[in-house]
Amino acid sequence: MIGRLVLASAVLALLLLPVVAPLYYVLLMLPFMAYAVVLLGLNLLFGYTGLVSFGHALFIGIGAYAGAFVTTHTPVRSLEVILIAAGVLGAVVAAPVGALCVRYVKIYFGMLTLAFGMLFYTFLLKFYRLTGGDEGMRVLRPSLLGLDLGAMPKTDYLAGPYYYYSLGILAVAALVMWRIVHSPFGLCLKSVRDNPAKAEALGLGVTRYRWHAFVISAVYAAVGGALLGPHRERRPHARLLDAVRQHRLHDAARGIRELLRPHPGRLRLHLPAGHRHVGRAVLAPRLRRHPRVRGDLRAERAHGALRPRRCRRRIEGVSA
Amino acid sequence: MILEARDVTVFYGDVCALAGVSLGVRDGEFVSIIGPNGAGKSTLINVLTGVLHPTSGDVRFNDRDVRGIGPVALARLGMARSFQLVHIFPDLTVLETLQAAVVSRLGRGTRLFASLAGDRQVQAQALEVAELFGLAGQRHAASKHLPQGDKKLLDVASAFALRPEIILLDEPTSGVSTADKTAIMEILVTASRRIGCRAIIQVEHDMDIVFGYSDRIIALHEGKVLADAAPAAIRENRHVVDTVIGRLPDPA
Numbered sequence: 001m002i003g004r005l006v007l008a009s010a011v012l013a014l015l016l017l018p019v020v021a022p023l024y025y026v027l028l029m030l031p032f033m034a035y036a037v038v039l040l041g042l043n044l045l046f047g048y049t050g051l052v053s054f055g056h057a058l059f060i061g062i063g064a065y066a067g068a069f070v071t072t073h074t075p076v077r078s079l080e081v082i083l084i085a086a087g088v089l090g091a092v093v094a095a096p097v098g099a100l101c102v103r104y105v106k107i108y109f110g111m112l113t114l115a116f117g118m119l120f121y122t123f124l125l126k127f128y129r130l131t132g133g134d135e136g137m138r139v140l141r142p143s144l145l146g147l148d149l150g151a152m153p154k155t156d157y158l159a160g161p162y163y164y165y166s167l168g169i170l171a172v173a174a175l176v177m178w179r180i181v182h183s184p185f186g187l188c189l190k191s192v193r194d195n196p197a198k199a200e201a202l203g204l205g206v207t208r209y210r211w212h213a214f215v216i217s218a219v220y221a222a223v224g225g226a227l228l229g230p231h232r233e234r235r236p237h238a239r240l241l242d243a244v245r246q247h248r249l250h251d252a253a254r255g256i257r258e259l260l261r262p263h264p265g266r267l268r269l270h271l272p273a274g275h276r277h278v279g280r281a282v283l284a285p286r287l288r289r290h291p292r293v294r295g296d297l298r299a300e301r302a303h304g305a306l307r308p309r310r311c312r313r314r315i316e317g318v319s320a
Numbered sequence: 321m322i323l324e325a326r327d328v329t330v331f332y333g334d335v336c337a338l339a340g341v342s343l344g345v346r347d348g349e350f351v352s353i354i355g356p357n358g359a360g361k362s363t364l365i366n367v368l369t370g371v372l373h374p375t376s377g378d379v380r381f382n383d384r385d386v387r388g389i390g391p392v393a394l395a396r397l398g399m400a401r402s403f404q405l406v407h408i409f410p411d412l413t414v415l416e417t418l419q420a421a422v423v424s425r426l427g428r429g430t431r432l433f434a435s436l437a438g439d440r441q442v443q444a445q446a447l448e449v450a451e452l453f454g455l456a457g458q459r460h461a462a463s464k465h466l467p468q469g470d471k472k473l474l475d476v477a478s479a480f481a482l483r484p485e486i487i488l489l490d491e492p493t494s495g496v497s498t499a500d501k502t503a504i505m506e507i508l509v510t511a512s513r514r515i516g517c518r519a520i521i522q523v524e525h526d527m528d529i530v531f532g533y534s535d536r537i538i539a540l541h542e543g544k545v546l547a548d549a550a551p552a553a554i555r556e557n558r559h560v561v562d563t564v565i566g567r568l569p570d571p572a
Contacts, residue, residue: 180433183433184429184434184436187419187420187423188420193411194409194410195410197403198408198409200395201403202395202400202424203425203482204392204420205392
């Protein structure tokens, strides 16, 4: 009941945000919503199937670059077409990559996905003519639901139609994911996560379910990536770089098995550094109670406590 | 014969775990496999359940070669097993565990957009098994919070939820208090009759259970079948009693 109230008020807040909040915060929400779609898929793989992927930036990149290719190399500008193309391309790439990766589990799976992610990253960087290398590619402004909004000022476009479009996609993605995790398929994924040997004894093909989850999560990542492209308009790979380097996606998703649980954490990461304490004050008590997060926080604090001292020593060394 | 093994030999490197074991299980039989540690019981179970490919010999289930075909394929063909150490899904509830088995049996695991809660057939069959095993009262409890005896029961119940033709139980009462053992066995026998299971094979160390429920006992020793006979005949066989059983239970 409380969960539903929170969800309803969150949806209401997102709906009203462009009306009441300053433009700056509205624009901050755009990457949040794109990453929220990615996170839905990642949570299916991590929270429901028990596989930690470090390489999903690969599929975010595929989605973002799909948008760039479609708008720059074809006359098509429709975002619907871009999203579908991104999803299909994500699935096509994920099918063979996933088939190789899901032969392993735990950290071996994670490392293999990371390897594919880095491979793709290098491809983007080195095939300059095709991808623009570290210059990136332009994503021309897409039309929404057949409406050509090319004449609109950029911020009006992003804070108005594009904002609500993203919100709509996020809502549809969340509903579809809700359906998936509450289906017989979703139950099979959970049993594979909890005890693969037992799942096999019950006649559930563990590898096949892992592969299905991998492909579905890749489609989500690609759709999220395609949604990420237009508001940067340039250099979609910069995002790819972020995602690969920071592993922030996992920061937000750690230890969490419910459909929407990772999202508040992700939201916090989108707040500018100076505002993070706000998110922390609201979210931290809840997150901190989570046993896994508690462990992580302790480690984080220990790490943080070390750092200043090390710096000081270095400074002293210089002065001496 | 539902299940038949002929001349099964398994080598682990140079070590011979099974040396020409033959056995058959007929319709309606309850067969117990006994033997001291290292006799080859687990290897035999692994061969019968298609996990391990025998070095030589034949394993046939319903006249089908099932050597090394793996647990998934075997479960589809109608053979289920439970494990010696409790195998459950810790974070799933009792009902969800049984639903997973039913979903698997009905081949509905790839229904991506169907509603599990709205699938009456799955719901009804899972509940039926829960009631059969006396787990209906705690059907919404997470499996990891169940007492040990109930965990064991759930492990076996999920195997039964597959409605197998034959079921292999690897020490169904291990780790369970003596008081609970007979209760578990009673439930098991009733459930197998109700579900239409054609045969049960169990590996068991508790001789009260073995002699109380089996139609036939197969005694293994050092990778060979020492005896394959009805409980009464095993009782009379001094050789088996001395090497495998040690002390006979009171014939109460």
